[in-house]
Amino acid sequence: MSLILKQVRKSYTEPDGTKLPILNVEHFALDKGEQVVLVGESGGGKTTLLNVISGITQADSGTVQVDGHDLTGMFEAKRDRFRAERIGFVFQTFNLLDAFTALENVMLGMSFAGNNGGKAVARELLQRVGLGHRLNHRPSALSVGEQQRVAVARSLANKPSLLLADEPTANVDVKNQELILKLIRDACSERNVSLLMVTHSQEVAGQFERVEQLGDFNKPGESK
Amino acid sequence: MNLVTIAWKSIRQRALASSLTALSVALGVTLMVTVLVMHSVIFKTFNQPATGYDLIVGAKGSPLQLVLNTIFHLGKPVENIPYLYYKELKENPRIEAAIPLALGDTTQQGGFRIMGTIPEFFGVEYMPDKKFGVYKGGRYLSKPFDAVIGASVAKANNWGIGSTFKPVHGVDDGSGEAHVHDEEFTVVGVLGRTGTPNDKGVFVHLDGFYMIEGHEKPADEAYAKAVATAKLLGKEPPPPPKPQADDAHDDDDEHGHHHHHHGPIPDEQKEVTAVLIRTKSPIVTPQLQGFINDQPQAQAVSPIQQISLLFSTFIDNVQLMLLVLITMIILVSGVGIFVSIYNSMSDRKREIAIMRALGARRGSVFSIILAESILLCVGGGILGVLLGHGLVFAAAPYVEAKSGIVMNPWAFEWIELVLIPALIVLASLVGMVPGMTAYRTDVAKALAN
Numbered sequence: 243m244s245l246i247l248k249q250v251r252k253s254y255t256e257p258d259g260t261k262l263p264i265l266n267v268e269h270f271a272l273d274k275g276e277q278v279v280l281v282g283e284s285g286g287g288k289t290t291l292l293n294v295i296s297g298i299t300q301a302d303s304g305t306v307q308v309d310g311h312d313l314t315g316m317f318e319a320k321r322d323r324f325r326a327e328r329i330g331f332v333f334q335t336f337n338l339l340d341a342f343t344a345l346e347n348v349m350l351g352m353s354f355a356g357n358n359g360g361k362a363v364a365r366e367l368l369q370r371v372g373l374g375h376r377l378n379h380r381p382s383a384l385s386v387g388e389q390q391r392v393a394v395a396r397s398l399a400n401k402p403s404l405l406l407a408d409e410p411t412a413n414v415d416v417k418n419q420e421l422i423l424k425l426i427r428d429a430c431s432e433r434n435v436s437l438l439m440v441t442h443s444q445e446v447a448g449q450f451e452r453v454e455q456l457g458d459f460n461k462p463g464e465s466k
Numbered sequence: 467m468n469l470v471t472i473a474w475k476s477i478r479q480r481a482l483a484s485s486l487t488a489l490s491v492a493l494g495v496t497l498m499v500t501v502l503v504m505h506s507v508i509f510k511t512f513n514q515p516a517t518g519y520d521l522i523v524g525a526k527g528s529p530l531q532l533v534l535n536t537i538f539h540l541g542k543p544v545e546n547i548p549y550l551y552y553k554e555l556k557e558n559p560r561i562e563a564a565i566p567l568a569l570g571d572t573t574q575q576g577g578f579r580i581m582g583t584i585p586e587f588f589g590v591e592y593m594p595d596k597k598f599g600v601y602k603g604g605r606y607l608s609k610p611f612d613a614v615i616g617a618s619v620a621k622a623n624n625w626g627i628g629s630t631f632k633p634v635h636g637v638d639d640g641s642g643e644a645h646v647h648d649e650e651f652t653v654v655g656v657l658g659r660t661g662t663p664n665d666k667g668v669f670v671h672l673d674g675f676y677m678i679e680g681h682e683k684p685a686d687e688a689y690a691k692a693v694a695t696a697k698l699l700g701k702e703p704p705p706p707p708k709p710q711a712d713d714a715h716d717d718d719d720e721h722g723h724h725h726h727h728h729g730p731i732p733d734e735q736k737e738v739t740a741v742l743i744r745t746k747s748p749i750v751t752p753q754l755q756g757f758i759n760d761q762p763q764a765q766a767v768s769p770i771q772q773i774s775l776l777f778s779t780f781i782d783n784v785q786l787m788l789l790v791l792i793t794m795i796i797l798v799s800g801v802g803i804f805v806s807i808y809n810s811m812s813d814r815k816r817e818i819a820i821m822r823a824l825g826a827r828r829g830s831v832f833s834i835i836l837a838e839s840i841l842l843c844v845g846g847g848i849l850g851v852l853l854g855h856g857l858v859f860a861a862a863p864y865v866e867a868k869s870g871i872v873m874n875p876w877a878f879e880w881i882e883l884v885l886i887p888a889l890i891v892l893a894s895l896v897g898m899v900p901g902m903t904a905y906r907t908d909v910a911k912a913l914a915n
């Protein structure tokens with residue numbers, strides 16, 4: 243098992259003091275190398291679920307296991323390092339830091355995992371996503387599609403075991419959507435990386451074997 | 467990439483704001499370095515020439531005036547003391563060297579001060595371990611109408627060996643009423659540059675100085691003074707002077723100049739303005755000073771003490787005020803850096819959140835912001851140090867030409883070593899608040915925007 247969630251609960255406290263339950267997941271799991279797409283209505287808690295899995299957001303209760311390690315029991319600093327080493331991220335937009343070139347953006351992710359060299363690896367990854375000729379461009383000089391490809395390269399730089407992608411193709415045209423999707427899926431299968439991808443697109447979801455509807459396993463309204 | 471590299475790239479991203487804030491620090495530091503170097507130049511200018519002699523003996527009066535006049539050629543010459551007193555003093559066993567200076571005349575060209583002294587003057591170090599030297603082909607004083615000139619005099623008047631001049635009595639105020647003596651002196655040596663007021667001095671043989679018409683004290687005045695002094699000392703008054711035979715003789719020097727001076731004046735009528743003293747050991751200096759000061763004829767002052775006093779009462783306070791002011795300027799620059807970084811923080815929430823999502827710890831993003839602040843402050847500081855010394859470097863030739871002060875642009879002051887750590891402390895304080903903002907960033911929230 244690459245990912246196991248058990249009895250995970252997360253609620254936000256609204257400014258007026260009332261509790262707003264977002265997540266209540268009894269059980270959710272991903273096999274090693276499995277590719278799963280997550281769909282669900284807007285505001286349902288998909289992004290929150292990804293944040294809980296990566297340790298960016300702490301669950302109120304329950305356990306989150308990645309590669310057999312329980313994230314909920316870790317100190318924050320250890321969780322951060324764990325995230326750097328084992329979990330890759332691709333967001334919907336603005337994944338990159340403007341101050342850094344494409345190559346540096348990839349290397350930045352590596353440096354937080356304690357890898358201060360890695361130029362060759364970063365270059366190779368960018369070549370893999372078809373940006374070998376754009377290594378020293380700043381994000382502002384790249385198209386949105388290219389930016390997303392850099393983000394894909396960066397998410398794989400530390401050889402993660404789990405890749406979380408939050409609507410990675412929502413802001414690109416159809417042609418780029420296909421390209422990026424293929425890049426992500428191929429790269430994950432090559433490296434046996436588990437993939438959990440959020441999407442609103444039926445077309446994207448249709449290409450996956452396993453499609454999870456958040457509402458099917460997340461029952462925030464039930465039992466406190 | 468390490469945290470400092472990451473910080474550096476972020477600074478570069480905001481190049482204009484970054485360079486402006488760093489520049490404001492740099493200018494503050496430039497000011498500080500300039501003031502420090504200026505202070506040390508002024509201090510050296512005043513202190514170094516004062517280190518050559520243990521005591522200066524002159525007529526009773528203001529000790530500071532005696533020092534300023536004798537060593538720095540500032541102000542009108544003080545009263546004179548009898549030559550006989552100098553002769554007596556020279557025999558004091560505590561004294562290693564006693565060099566008389568007779569002042570009162572200047573050169574007609576350039577108004578440089580003429581000092582009558584003995585050849586031994588050039589044999590004594592004018593500063594510890596610094597001996598006078600003459601340019602090739604020159605020599606020191608040996609004949610009465612020999613003159614040795616300082617480097618600045620040679621340059622300003624375009625004088626060299628063989629140049630001749632006539633002394634002007636007193637300081638020529640340009641009114642044309644100053645009395646030009648008839649006696650003519652010949653330059654026999656040009657001194658190497660010393661960086662002291664000696665560079666502006668014209669040294670003539672004391673014997674020649676006394677041969678100048680009017681340089682002898684009238685016999686009756688000299689006698690009256692001697693009697694008065696003897697009375698104060700409780701001694702027998704000296705015998706009255708014998709009426710002088712007018713045995714003026716002609717004396718052709720090697721250039722064939724004709725000096726129509728009169729015969730040698732008796733010692734009783736000679737006077738000196740000051741005596742420069744080198745004692746045999748520092749231990750005996752205060753004893754000798756006390757001994758001289760207890761007697762009515764003269765006072766002995768320590769030049770170093772007088773200069774230190776002048777500095778501590780006046781110049782040090784000015785410097786302190788300037789430094790306080792400049793410190794405030796640098797603090798204001800620090801506030802500028804704070805504002806610049808703090809303002810950028812709201813734009814950078816997402817950047818910071820991305821770094822955290824990539825696995826950066828809270829401490830790391832805090833350190834990156836702190837490093838930015840330190841890089842700006844210290845970078846500005848180093849630039850300021852370089853600018854400051856560069857300024858001194860650029861100004862050095864002009865200052866040297868104008869005042870003879872040799873400034874070493876690479877002479878670092880100890881305060882400059884404190885400056886960089888102090889800037890790091892300032893930068894840390896400045897970076898603390900935005901650093902904490904980065905530390906506290908709510909990653910999920912920032913990513914959602």
Ligand SMILES: Nc1ncnc2c1ncn2[C@@H]1O[C@H](COP(=O)(O)OP(=O)(O)OP(=O)(O)O)[C@@H](O)[C@H]1O
Binds near residue numbers: 254283285286
């Ligand atoms: N930090 C927060 N504080 C309070 N409420 C929050 C916070 N973050 C998210 N929420 C709320 O939690 C709910 C779930 O948000 P989330 O972003 O996870 O939804 P989503 O499924 O990703 O929606 P979308 O498809 O629009 O991206 C929303 O109602 C949102 O307003």
Ligand SMILES: [Mg+2]
Binds near residue numbers: 288289290408
């Ligand atoms: Mg979302």
